[in-house]
Amino acid sequence: MKSNDPETKCKEDLIKELNKDLALEYAAAIQYIQHASVISGGEYDTIQKELLVHSREEMQHAVSLSEQIDFLGGAPTVDVEERKVAPESLEMLKQDLAGEDIAISRYRERIAQAETMQEYGLRRVLEDILVQEEEHKRDLLTVIEKK
Secondary structure, eight states: OOOSSHHHHHHHHHHHHHHHHHHHHHHHHHHHHHHHHHOOSGGGHHHHHHHHHHHHHHHHHHHHHHHHHHHTTOOOOOOOOOOOOOSSHHHHHHHHHHHHHHHHHHHHHHHHHHHHTTOHHHHHHHHHHHHHHHHHHHHHHHHHTTO
């Protein structure tokens, strides 16, 4: 039920966006598993293992987001955003990189929302997620830039 109260509206908007982030985390975890399974070429051995680590971290992000959404009074989504697949290994990594760029941008926005609403615990959780997303980006760029 939507509210006309500005504070309630801000909270509803935050929950909506957190649920979008959650759906993106589910998709990222699935995509990383698929890419790790099908990526080929000796030059991708190290990143292949790292993609599985990324997948586990994305699922932990999903758990953290679910807890925060529930704490804010929302219901965590079970929706999954679009996943990307490609027949070529380098293209897979570029798809993963694009997903990380989206996540980084969205988490910066969410951190600002949490700050505005004085939801400092949520802000901290989001900052921790952001740090890992930035690490994922660096991991991917290390391999992509060598090609």
